[in-house]
Amino acid sequence: MAHTMAGNKKLLTRVRKIKGQSIALENSLEGEHECLKVLQQIAAIKGAVNGLMKEVLEGHLREHLAAEDITQVQRMEEVEQVISILKSYLK
Numbered sequence: 001m002a003h004t005m006a007g008n009k010k011l012l013t014r015v016r017k018i019k020g021q022s023i024a025l026e027n028s029l030e031g032e033h034e035c036l037k038v039l040q041q042i043a044a045i046k047g048a049v050n051g052l053m054k055e056v057l058e059g060h061l062r063e064h065l066a067a068e069d070i071t072q073v074q075r076m077e078e079v080e081q082v083i084s085i086l087k088s089y090l091k
Helices: 002-006 008-030 035-065 072-089
Strands: none
Touching: 008 035, 035 072
């Protein structure tokens, strides 16, 4: 998990942005704003979550799967875990 610790500030900034967008979406729905504005906010949240996933996934692949000090068995276990997470994420 070293990659998330190294980029902790950047990742937390992304999460806080998503949190703010989520609150804005909630406020839009409570205030009965136009459908297009709600859809735009949903799209922005999805894009932000995808960006966060990309950052964490890239760090994981570089730090863990590309590590030279793990066995082939460990590497395959990591691959299977990442595949499982991606399948869940892409449902």
